[in-house]
Structures are given as structure tokens and as C-alpha cells.
Amino acid sequence: MTARYANLCSSIALEHFGPIVQSVVDELFTRGPRTLKLLHQSIRIPLVKLKESLCSLIKHGLVSYHRDEGSMIYSLQQDKFILILRYPRYMFFVKNVCGDESERMLEEVLKHGYLTASQIIINTYKKIQQSSGGNVQPSLSSLKNNFDLVLKNQFLIRDLCTNLQSDCEEKPAFILPKLNLSAVENIIKGVKDDPEDSKIYFKVNFDRLTQDFRDQVIVSAIRTKFDDNAAELMRQLLFLMYLRTASWADTSNPIPYTEIKDAVRKLEYPRLLQYLDQYLTLLAEDKCQFIKRVGDSGGGQYSINMKQAFNQLAWSTLENVVLERFGSDAVRIFRLIPTKKYIEQAQILQLAMMSEKKAKCLMFLLVSNNFIQLQELKKTASSAALAKVFLLYHVDLDRISRQVIRDCHHALYNVRQRREHEMIVNKRLIEKKLRMQTFISNMKEHGATEEQLAEIEELMTPSEKQQLEQVQNVIKKLSATELHIDETLFVLTMYKRYHENPPKKLVDKSRD
Numbered sequence: 001m002t003a004r005y006a007n008l009c010s011s012i013a014l015e016h017f018g019p020i021v022q023s024v025v026d027e028l029f030t031r032g033p034r035t036l037k038l039l040h041q042s043i044r045i046p047l048v049k050l051k052e053s054l055c056s057l058i059k060h061g062l063v064s065y066h067r068d069e070g071s072m073i074y075s076l077q078q079d080k081f082i083l084i085l086r087y088p089r090y091m092f093f094v095k096n097v098c099g100d101e102s103e104r105m106l107e108e109v110l111k112h113g114y115l116t117a118s119q120i121i122i123n124t125y126k127k128i129q130q131s132s133g134g135n136v137q138p139s140l141s142s143l144k145n146n147f148d149l150v151l152k153n154q155f156l157i158r159d160l161c162t163n164l165q166s167d168c169e170e171k172p173a174f175i176l177p178k179l180n181l182s183a184v185e186n187i188i189k190g191v192k193d194d195p196e197d198s199k200i201y202f203k204v205n206f207d208r209l210t211q212d213f214r215d216q217v218i219v220s221a222i223r224t225k226f227d228d229n230a231a232e233l234m235r236q237l238l239f240l241m242y243l244r245t246a247s248w249a250d251t252s253n254p255i256p257y258t259e260i261k262d263a264v265r266k267l268e269y270p271r272l273l274q275y276l277d278q279y280l281t282l283l284a285e286d287k288c289q290f291i292k293r294v295g296d297s298g299g300g301q302y303s304i305n306m307k308q309a310f311n312q313l314a315w316s317t318l319e320n321v322v323l324e325r326f327g328s329d330a331v332r333i334f335r336l337i338p339t340k341k342y343i344e345q346a347q348i349l350q351l352a353m354m355s356e357k358k359a360k361c362l363m364f365l366l367v368s369n370n371f372i373q374l375q376e377l378k379k380t381a382s383s384a385a386l387a388k389v390f391l392l393y394h395v396d397l398d399r400i401s402r403q404v405i406r407d408c409h410h411a412l413y414n415v416r417q418r419r420e421h422e423m424i425v426n427k428r429l430i431e432k433k434l435r436m437q438t439f440i441s442n443m444k445e446h447g448a449t450e451e452q453l454a455e456i457e458e459l460m461t462p463s464e465k466q467q468l469e470q471v472q473n474v475i476k477k478l479s480a481t482e483l484h485i486d487e488t489l490f491v492l493t494m495y496k497r498y499h500e501n502p503p504k505k506l507v508d509k510s511r512d
Helices: 003-017 019-029 037-043 047-059 078-084 088-098 100-112 117-131 140-152 181-188 207-224 228-242 257-265 270-274 278-287 306-326 327-338 345-351 356-368 397-425 427-445 450-457 462-499
Strands: 063-068 073-075 154-157 201-204 292-297 299-306 372-380 387-394
Touching: 003 019, 003 078, 019 047, 019 073, 037 047, 037 073, 037 299, 047 063, 078 270, 088 100, 088 140, 088 207, 088 345, 100 117, 100 140, 100 154, 100 201, 117 140, 117 181, 140 181, 201 397, 207 270, 207 306, 207 462, 228 257, 228 270, 228 278, 257 270, 257 278, 257 299, 270 278, 306 327, 306 356, 306 397, 306 462, 327 345, 327 356, 327 387, 345 356, 345 387, 356 372, 397 427, 397 450, 397 462, 427 450, 427 462
Parallel strands: none
Antiparallel strands: 063 073, 154 201, 292 299, 372 387
16 A cells, blocks of 8 residues: 555544554554554553554454464554545445434444444434434334344344454354343343343444445446436346346346346336337447346346446546546547557547647646556667657556556545644634534523524624634535545446456355
8 A cells, every 4th residue: 555545544543543543553554564562662652552542443343463473463454444434425325225223323333343233222222312302212123123124235244253364254144133122121221131142243244335336336327328217227237136146246147138127127117118128238239338248048138247347437537537637638639549559649649630739748748647658669679779669659547547546545635634624723613603502502492582592693703604604615525525536436446356456255245
């Protein structure tokens, strides 16, 4: 990992865990796997605090450990820090799929790293009660059913794998343990009892959530290029893919036409059912090749090509990056080069449909920023004459994607630093507004009149209100920017996963 990513991880650790944990993360990132003794010697913090920091990181899956020659070695899971930035998106997604109570359950697990089922239900019960001011008494059976729904959707997973690298079970479990609801009720009332699920912990199944985000990206791309009917057809094809193919396979096993038609018939998309053959042909013959017709038996068989899909999405993403940085004419050159794979400058000037001076200038910008590469090709064995050396332009997608991923890490770090700066500079105003809101809510509970509330609001001057509004707008824009950067980062990370580092399938997590 790069220094840019190290800075990003450090800022995430500081925001979510504090400066002591940040120092541990920085040390493990800089020097690699370390023993507890070496960490203590380097960081110079109390041993108790160091152990607490490691325990917190281990509990959230950010540090793993293994025994080597009698010593325990601690290693940083660097790629998992970026997942912390997606916690709000995870919660929003689960809320849409399973409801508000399920969102609160996921929030509790994200906050603590892992919990037992009874702890999740108790914490969710108390949080709902607290947020309603004690006016709502949630049903424990309803909470249990919601927890079971989250498990069935595989958003939570039994914590069978410890962070000890040599200790891992073969199959993940999504089964609700036996719960004594009367014991849970007693615990909520403050009476000690045994809910009968001790030492059965659950953690967030990030692999499943990543799959769902991956599917959302593909469906959204189809919707943008075609229409809602084509997007819904793509979603159904993805559902059918999981019935017969491992989740992270490059290409799905063939999906029969009859199964596709049966799945579409159950939807409320009459136009899609009417023109199903045409939509399948349209998707199969499209140059992006998200799906491919692989057989003719039974009306036809279709396969989803995930690897090709993210290859095309990566190209589209990088074209947008070039467009934003260098303009539409530069995109024309960037698109032109891959059509020939390797191309000479004279051919580019001939095909680019722009002035020679402008084309050369844009080519220089793209080369200097590593968006296109140069390849020397000698005409003869002699290397003396420059005239006998051809310079061929080409685009190395792997190299460019790695570069833009690094740029995304740097941009995320800058955005987070700028947002932190805005909050520090305007800390007094923000705290004053929070105090006023708390005071007003307390006054409302005690039956304050509108005149009294208006007097409290007048404690903040118009200039302060205007300044606070400007600060809030800036913070909102920075937060939205962070989301957009993460979307770009996600697409390129998925491309990298499929093309550069194919995942090792230790466990088949295909969905039933």
C-alpha cells in the first residue's frame, strides 16, 4: 500500500478510535507485522493502553495475529479500513431491504465489532426506547424476527473465524441460535438471567454487502444505458446466477431462458415480459458484453460475465476522469488508442479530427500524467539510428486503474482533512447551535410557549446563523464528494479484484 493510503487509514483510525489506536495503526502500517514487545518499545504508551488498542482493532477485524516461534505477531488488515467509510451506505442498504429495526441492529454490530444475538436485540431495544423518549415499547418477538431476517439475507454471519490466521472454519453459518426471550426481557428490566446464547457471536458479513454493491453498480449501468426494464432484467439474471454459481466467479454458469421467463413473469413489468426476447438480444449483442448467449437449447442460455462487465465499467470510469481533468478532446484521443491497441503518432493525428498542434499538446498531457504509455519498437537490430525506432502509443488499463485508485485515496484524505478543518475553525458556532437545540427540545418537553422558544433562537445573531449555514453547506458538499470518490474507488477496486488479484475461494458463499 502507498503512503497516501497510509495517511487515509491514519485519519480513519483517529476519527473512529482515537489518537492511541492511531499510533498503533501507524506503527503497524509503517513497519509491518510486529510483536507486542516491539510495538511497546516503538510507541512508548502504557502496556495496558496498547493491549486495549490491539483488542479494539482485532474486534473490528482490522488486525489479525498468528503465533511464530512462541511469539504472537500482529498484522494490520490494510484493505479493511476503507470499509469503515461505507458504514452509512451499509446501514442505508439494510434499512431499504429489511427495515428500520434491522438497520439499528447492523449499527450495533458495526459499532462493537461483534456481539451475541441477545446483546444485539437488547441494545436495539434500548436504542429504540431511548430515541422515542420512552413512548415506544418494542416487541422482543418482532426484534427476534428482524434479526432472523438479517441473518437470512446474510448481512450478519456467525463469527466462526477468529482473527487467528491459522484458525478458520470451513463453512459460514447464518443460523439463529436458540434464544430465551423471557431471559432477554429480564435482562432489559435489570434482572440477571441467561439468554442461552453465550459465546455465539455475530459480525457483519462485508463480503455479502460488497456483492450487493457490486450488483447495484451493474444494474445502475444497465439502467443508464438502456431503461428500467433492462435494469430489472439484469437484476433477475443476477439473482438466478447465485442459484448455480459461486458469488465471485468471473463468469456465471449458463442460465436457461425458461428460468429467466418464469422469474420475469412474477414481476410487475408487463412490457419487459412482452419484449423479453428483444431485451435479452439487446443485452447479449451490446458491445459491453455484460451477458452473453452461450447456447440455443430450451430457447437459449445466457451467462453473466462479471470480469468483462467491470472491465467496461473501469474504462467508462477512467474516460470520465480524463474528461474532467483534460476535456472532451483528450477523451477522444484516449478512446481512439485502445481501438488500435498500439498506434503511431501519425495515425492518431490523422484519426483524431483536430488540429495537429492541439492533438500533440493533449497527447503530451496524457503521457506526462500516465494515462497513455509509450512503447519503443526497433525496426532493425541496430540501435544507432533514431529514425529506425518507432514510438507506439497504448493504454495500460491495469496501470492507470492503480494510479487512479491512489489518486482516490489521496482525494479522500484531502476531503476528510478539509472537513475536519472546517469543523475545528467553526467549533464554537457548531457547539452553540447544538446547545440551543438541546435547550429548545428540553423546553418543549416542559411545555414552553412559542414566544419563549423564539427568544431562545434569537440568542444566535443573524450573522452567526448565516456563517453557520455556509459551514453546513460546505460540510455537506465535502461529504457528498467523499461518497462520489468512494463510488469511483469501488468500481476500480472491483476491476482490480477480477483482473489483477483473482480471489482465492476458500469458502463457496453462493446464495441459496
